[in-house]
Amino acid sequence: MDNDAFLPQIARIDAVRDETPDTKTFTLRFREPEDSKAFRFLPGQFVELPVFGYGEAPFCIASSPTRPDTFETTIRRTGSLTDALHVLGPGAEVGIRGPFGNGFDVEGARGKDLLFVAGGIGLPPLRSLIRNVLDERDGFRSVTILYGARTPVDLVYKDELKEWETASGVEFHVTVDNTLPGWTGNVGMVPILFTKTTLRPESTIAYVCGPPIMIKFVVQDLFMRGFREESVISTLERMMQCGIGKCNHCAIGHRYVCRDGPVFNFKQIRELIE
């Protein structure tokens, strides 16, 4: 009983990288080596990150479990807690509780074609799985990544996108809703990228993450193109406080996004009753 669910571990910020004008990626390392050893996670899981004096909020883990020791989380500045976090630099201490949630079924995806569709700040949770898949590339069939953002400035992981563009074994397409001077790529909403690639609905698992409106149109499109509800997977977001299915903020019916999710397929999402 001493292992209190509300007691955070202490992590230090190792590095901070600017992604967009309002989004940063934080590399975190546990202060105590035993905490680091005990921290095992799946792509798609999240942590509660206390910024002391401001409370805590849930953030997805954006790095891959295949690269332990440190982990990353990509955070947009949207409120008092994230404002406070964004001014912290290397060496500063924050808390970590978790990992929480079910995560993606990586084993179940082996041997399948994988399609990743992300919008804006929806890429970080998928990036954890993408990096995991690319680190164990032989275990999976084709890997297709479709990514869109409002403007070229809003694209996260810009260096990594370039790598994906040229990497063998990855098909990568990117688009922006509104162009800016210097952008020579695709312009339009994410679904336009479906015409640039060959979809194989019967053998593919599609992972979709982004703002609600983008998910709505992408998923409609996927179903129209023959995808089954079970093979379209998303991660849900809700206001959360505890991360362990007690506080009820993230409840949908009797399911809890923090514990039963955040990863659901669209059949499960349709069956959520409240």
Added chain:
Amino acid sequence: MKMQPHVLTIRKRDATKWLAKLLESRDVIAPALGPCGEVLFSKVDSPEQVLWDFENPLPPPKQFVLPQTDPIVRIQQDNHRTEVAPIYDDRQRVLFNVRPCDARGIAFLTQMHEMEPADASYLRRAEKLTVISLACNTPCRLGFCVCSDSGPFLSAGHDIQLTDLGEKYLAEIGTAKGEGAVSDAAGLFDAATEDEVVRRKELEAEARGHFGEETCHFASAMRRVSTRRVADALWERMSDWCLECGACNFICPTCYCFSVKDRGCNGTWTRCRTWDSCQYAAFTLEASGHNPRAQPGERMRRRFFHKVSAQYYVRDGATGCVGCGRCIKVCLGTTDMPAVVAAIRKGAWHGQ
């Protein structure tokens, strides 16, 4: 903690001595007169303060297991080094003369916090709290505990249940904790006679007889709520009457939704769990501005799904209502449990 239940009696004049004995080693919380003459559950200093004939206080005793602001973690930051430590409440306490509905409420909360992953700060506090309930020979005016199997007498789940037999109190010991609370004053108790046990059964039957016909038809509401067969328009009409004050949540013996906040300044903070209400718009408001339950009707639907759906009934083994009737008393908008359950059954609110 389960043990063979056994039954004792104590003379009414000895009950004071028993309380005095309990006060030597424990905090005793009981219904007592507050500063303005109102009945409140509060810590008493002498046996005479404990009320035996009282109207159930409006605030339930859940604050003694789940305080409105509950410190759970101490955080100290010096020279950029942070230390955190859990805060536990290890006081030995007795909750005396609570009604069966409230005893059920506390059992409900404990069961919820025991679910994996267990909540250590709650459970340690609850472990040291002995609940001694006083069965209701006469039902209260607004109670409908018979509808949710939470009274007027308890058949299981109590540490000790007292019944007023006239000259004596019958004490049914249900757990080892209950046993501990009588063993300190063993000389005051006698084994109950068969007649006394029979009398208790008669009193329960009489008390049940005092309730009119069933006033809160959970089963039929449950069918509709669990399958989403309550029209959105009905929730909308009902929520027009809801003031979104959250009072129903705060006085409900089984409501436990909470938020976690840091309080303090300058490197010393206390992480607190505080009561929250699912009826507040900000309860589900996300940082992005998106709110999955932006409409009051959606929030009311949520409240009653959690209280009476079959999905939660299967998980918890009980409805999230103990029939204490407090929401009827406190709700200015009349969207209390029996009223909403009735509206769900009829498919109409105020005839519409």
